[in-house]
Amino acid sequence: MPTIKTQDGTELYVKDWGSGRPVILLHGWPLTADSWDDQAYALANAGHRVIFYDRRGFGRSTQPWTGYDYDTLADDLATVIDQTGAQDATLVGFSMGGGEVARYMSRHSGKGIVQAGLISSVVPYMLKDDSNPHGVDGSVFDGMKDGILKDRPNFMATFAQSFYGVGWISSPVSQDVLDDFSRQALMAGLKGTLDCVDAFGRTDFRGDLAAITVPTLVVHGTSDSTVPIDPSGRAAAAGIAQAQSIEYAGAPHGLNVTEKDRLTSDLLAFVKS
Numbered sequence: 001m002p003t004i005k006t007q008d009g010t011e012l013y014v015k016d017w018g019s020g021r022p023v024i025l026l027h028g029w030p031l032t033a034d035s036w037d038d039q040a041y042a043l044a045n046a047g048h049r050v051i052f053y054d055r056r057g058f059g060r061s062t063q064p065w066t067g068y069d070y071d072t073l074a075d076d077l078a079t080v081i082d083q084t085g086a087q088d089a090t091l092v093g094f095s096m097g098g099g100e101v102a103r104y105m106s107r108h109s110g111k112g113i114v115q116a117g118l119i120s121s122v123v124p125y126m127l128k129d130d131s132n133p134h135g136v137d138g139s140v141f142d143g144m145k146d147g148i149l150k151d152r153p154n155f156m157a158t159f160a161q162s163f164y165g166v167g168w169i170s171s172p173v174s175q176d177v178l179d180d181f182s183r184q185a186l187m188a189g190l191k192g193t194l195d196c197v198d199a200f201g202r203t204d205f206r207g208d209l210a211a212i213t214v215p216t217l218v219v220h221g222t223s224d225s226t227v228p229i230d231p232s233g234r235a236a237a238a239g240i241a242q243a244q245s246i247e248y249a250g251a252p253h254g255l256n257v258t259e260k261d262r263l264t265s266d267l268l269a270f271v272k273s
Contacts, residue, residue: 024051058188063188063192088112091104164178
């Protein structure tokens with residue numbers, strides 16, 4: 001497998017498609033780089049080199065016991081950028097991956113990055129507290145971890161439905177998409193799966209926003225029940241100087257699938273701008 005070794009010896013599985021100005025894609029929890037395949041294929045066909053990898057502990061990357069905090073994850077990203085030689089890149093994070101974008105821009109001064117993208121992203125702050133009244137109650141994240149420990153396959157199957165906005169009567173995705181979500185999710189290590197719930201749920205990125213000084217595309221669904229739009233997409237767009245915000249009316253969290261063609265078109269237009 002094509003891998004890159006990080007500072008602590010973790011091996012990251014990397015997909016490197018096409019050639020041209022690079023676009024780096026960071027996947028969401030609890031998935032793998034494969035969740036970006038449709039957009040990556042279109043970007044590579046449009047003349048871009050697309051670099052995307054399985055986060056430590058997930059997919060085909062190795063499963064260390066530690067390192068599931070955003071400082072370490074941003075350092076992993078810095079290693080990938082350095083070892084692939086990516087320069088003048090567009091850096092795009094989906095969901096949890098948005099946190100890696102924000103923390104890389106602050107911790108590594110945005111080295112090599114000329115554009116950024118936050119898609120259904122957790123940035124700037126998910127947790128509800130006195131300073132963030134529209135956030136998500138901490139009991140939700142605790143309940144997620146309890147559900148994972150009790151019956152992880154069942155939890156992931158149920159979580160996939162809310163992820164893609166599946167209702168009682170109709171569904172925007174096939175059962176095969178839901179099954180593939182579970183397949184990817186269950187490739188991850190249990191420790192990383194649990195630790196990352198705390199990472200994306202409780203990390204405050206509000207102090208990182210000032211470091212995002214490049215043109216930034218913010219895309220979020222108005223019906224996202226996984227990462228509600230007010231403390232995330234709307235707050236990020238308001239706090240980033242060069243943000244371009246696009247709201248997808250009625251779209252759920254997993255809009256990279258449910259709104260696949262629209263997101264691909266918006267990404268292509270942004271990368272060319």
